Amino acid sequence: MRQRVVRVALTAALVAVVLLAVPLALVIRSSLYADQRDTLERAALSGAVRVSPDYSTGDPVELAAPPAGGRLGVYDPQSRLRAGSGPRTGDAAVRRALEAEVVRSHSGGDLVVTVPVSHAEHVIGAVRASSPAAAVRNRVLAAWAVLAGACALALAVAVLIARRQARRLAAPLEALSRHSQAVTAGNLGARAAPSSIAEIDQVARTHNEMLHSLTELLRHERDFTANASHQLRTPLTGLQLTLEAGLGRDDDAGKRDALAEALATTRRLHGTIEEVLRLSRSRGLTHSAAPDTRVPRLLQEIEERWHGPLARDGRRLECEIYDAPGDVRVPGTPVSEILGVLVDNARVHGRGTVRLGVRDLNDALAFDVGDEGIVQGEVARLFDRGHTGDGRGTGIGLALARDLAVSLGGRLSLSSGHPATFTLLVPVRQDGIEEDDEATAGSG
Template identity: 30%
Template sequence: MRRRITLLVAATTSVVLLAFLLPASALVARVAEARALDAGRVQLQLLVPTVGLDAREEVVAGPLALSDGRRLAVRWSDGTWLGTVGVLGDDPAPAGAEQRETDEGTYLLQPVRREGGTAVLEVFVPAAELRAGVPGTRSVLAGLGLALLLLALLVADRVARSLTRPVTELATTAHRLSGGDLSARVTPSGPADVREVGAAVNRLAGRIGELLADEREAAADLAHRLRTPLTALRLDVEALPAADRERLAADVDALGRGVDEVIAEARRPVREGLGAGCDAAAVVAERVLFWAVLAEEERRPLTVDVPEGPFPVRVAGADLRAAVDAVLGNVFAHTPEGIGLHVAVRLREGGGAVVTVRDDGPGLPVAAVARGRSGSGSTGLGLDIARRTAEGSGGALRLASASGGTQVTLEFGAPPA
């Protein structure tokens, strides 16, 4: 915006200066020419009485070469020339004062009627005298125009800076808010419209903070309310026979862990948002090391291709761990023991990372692969968590299955600069 304002002022000032300087330059040329021609005409008028009185000797005795390169010539009434033969030559005398222009300069002709005929006075004004002082004056005008243009640009830059500074501060605050810093606020300044936008952004930031706080409180209250029936359910399970008690106790424990995760998520002080980030290589290597124990127990060949990072992605570390665990857990849950497993991480074109998990199993049913999402928000294969995490970072999840195995590709976007 600042650059556009400066360019607009530069264009406007240039047009105004051209509208002033071009006519001024032409006027300077016309004034110089008129001054030189007027000097020649004065010289002619001074000689008219002398020629009219037939004072031929005085004309011959007078100077025929004037100042500034002008020349004087007189054709007497008998056709003889005093001085250099002029441009008129032997042509008839003009009826009145006349001006003839050539490449060398301008000739001023003045006829003088006498008893013996008509004499002609001729003054030659060279082209250099007609343009005397014009280049210097035009240089002064050009310098003045350039100085005015620079002054206008300087003033425009100062004014544009005062106008754009509040907008820049407003954009900076908006970026901080999008990055998860809900404490960012704008100091309203500048024009009235910009101040109004700044105040609106401040109100929006406050409202977002209130909504997030209400959301966290509601989720925490709901999770705590589940604790009581969950405890009663655990007590009822303890009273069951041993055959059913172990199976149901495991389910109750899994439900309890889910409730604990909801409470932990609700107690996050600030949502990471666009500012979340972690090293994908480090997180994937950590989770592969965790699952490697189970892979060894089930005699699954495990191939890992995780180069040294960092591979920064726009995902919180806890969310990326949950996504990787969901994909790896899906392999262990839906493929027979002994099936090989391949995990790889590479850079994503344009920034971010790509995590690939491939198994050597029989492949998923075609309907399961095509389904991708269900109306309930789950794929039915434990991949919905991974999909939502990838899409939330600006990436995607791709699932490919064939008789030779299933490959899950997670693309994660790069964190903001």
């Protein structure tokens, strides 16, 4: 690109120089020749004034000095040189001057100007002034040499400026190319730096916006995979254990109970997948459109879901509604997923009894999930994806729960480090739709 910019600038400068220099050279040549002829004419007129009417009878003519390097002479009507210097016999220019005409011409490599000498309305002679044309030609060539030098200097300056501008134009594009190569090599955090050129800056901004969109898309795809894997791991394990237990029973009633529990787990898995998909599509920025569920029913589902896993670890789960009205509804599936993440977090990282309490805050409900353990690690990074305080787990659960809470217009925070307690704030709705099971029963 740099060479192309230099070539374009040099071509433009060369065209401008040619368009300017050629007419200027012609003007210089014409002006110098015209000046020399004017000088010769002035010398001839000055000599004509000094010619006496009696010069033909022997009265001497006192001519002024001829032009530098030239000659000045007086000719009688018979074209004979009577005074001064010049050809002994007048040439065509002298003969034309004797016919009462001022003549400017070339003769024998000289510039010649002849003027008639008049007396009593009669031409009594002619004055001829001449100078070598080579002298004027040398002056023209010298002026043209100066002009050519000025043109060469102008072209050199144009090349320097063009190269400087080419570097200025090419530098941000080369930087953008290096940035693209870095992105190709896997550095998705690279961003094109701004320059002082508006058009290139626009390209860089568009490139950065495109890269940001692609990076966000890849991040959400990775988050979706991690979220789905995290949320499905425990239910799938429970489903496997339930089916294995059902296969080990001989009575039909036990198998039916196992199948019913497996079916309920499958429904929860379906809801989990739908919620993770919704969060991935909405990028955590829109409120959930999940069916509303009354708080008592929600806590009952949480207890049924997590009583077994905690009991197998020799731990208890206590659920209690302190002062929340029974008709208050919250988005069932996302809130259930968030509370499931918090209970599972307490199961894996905590100890002792896990307590889930609900408090009424007028325009919101506070769900407190705590245990008898202590929060380990950096509290400020507790909700960072991939961060685990005690080295166990994937560091995905709390980050997912926080994103789900934001998607509801709520908030998830650590309210106490000892004992470890997390608080979920959820906006409430008292005019929502009926519970899922009631809606299903009504439609049946």
